Amino acid sequence: MPAATPSIVPMQKSASPYLAAQALDKAYRKGQCAVPVLRGVDITVQKGEFLSIVGQSGSGKSTLLHLLGLLDVPDMGRVSLNGKRIDDLPASTRDELRNRVFGFVFQFYHLLPELTLLENVLSTLMIRHSVFEYWRMRGQFRDAACSMIEKVGLAHRLKHRPSELSGGEMQRAAIARALVGQPEVLLADEPTGNLDVQTGREIMSLLTKLNADEKLTIVMVTHDDAIARRAERIVNLREGRLQSLEDAA
Numbered sequence: 001m002p003a004a005t006p007s008i009v010p011m012q013k014s015a016s017p018y019l020a021a022q023a024l025d026k027a028y029r030k031g032q033c034a035v036p037v038l039r040g041v042d043i044t045v046q047k048g049e050f051l052s053i054v055g056q057s058g059s060g061k062s063t064l065l066h067l068l069g070l071l072d073v074p075d076m077g078r079v080s081l082n083g084k085r086i087d088d089l090p091a092s093t094r095d096e097l098r099n100r101v102f103g104f105v106f107q108f109y110h111l112l113p114e115l116t117l118l119e120n121v122l123s124t125l126m127i128r129h130s131v132f133e134y135w136r137m138r139g140q141f142r143d144a145a146c147s148m149i150e151k152v153g154l155a156h157r158l159k160h161r162p163s164e165l166s167g168g169e170m171q172r173a174a175i176a177r178a179l180v181g182q183p184e185v186l187l188a189d190e191p192t193g194n195l196d197v198q199t200g201r202e203i204m205s206l207l208t209k210l211n212a213d214e215k216l217t218i219v220m221v222t223h224d225d226a227i228a229r230r231a232e233r234i235v236n237l238r239e240g241r242l243q244s245l246e247d248a249a
């Protein structure tokens, strides 16, 4: 359960935000036209915070999450981590930073169907290391993967493939895969969007526990207000900008 009713504010004013974006603009090109999605978004995330981003379908929530997690680059504005700008780094540095700092969870899990649960979770560590390094440390990596799988309550499903798991189990597996590399920030895009209400609640309990017990920083996108309220703070994306609910009304 959340510790308290979340505050609903456009941004947290703090001298030293951990993850921040300023004046983000992003448009997608469709033929000759540019369709503006984000128009001057400012956002800050404190270390250890659990922040929800809400907004209607198509308001740009996923786009914002992708910019924060270096999956895409803004047209204008900047993203910074620990006060250092990161969106303009060379692509290879951004890739390395993304793999090390951010863990991602998506609505449709994005597990690899031909791999077992254990192999899916290990894949995070595989892509992070050379073949030689991975081979040398494989025992340690296996232990880390098994321990993370146990933490999300799937120790009895190690050898199962995604098609043999329920939706909730697949999302738990995706969370284990995101966290096995010990990221500093978990970026979750509609993590309960494909689940029934009860299973969605269980996934939210897992996320709030990870945030409370391990001080994991979480930024979650959702269109579901009840789900959003499980976080400590909510920001609302509307017409390309972050607004308080009072502004949006």
Ligand SMILES: Nc1ncnc2c1ncn2[C@@H]1O[C@H](COP(=O)(O)OP(=O)(O)OP(=O)(O)O)[C@@H](O)[C@H]1O
Residues within 6 Å of the ligand: 028, 029, 037, 055, 056, 057, 058, 059, 060, 061, 062, 063, 064, 223
């Ligand atoms: N790669 C792309 N090319 C063109 N347009 C895109 C692309 N990605 C997103 N868009 C458009 O940008 C807008 C914002 O999309 P985005 O997925 O960020 O919204 P969202 O708030 O996450 O929506 P939903 O809640 O439905 O997932 C939408 O109008 C979408 O059609």
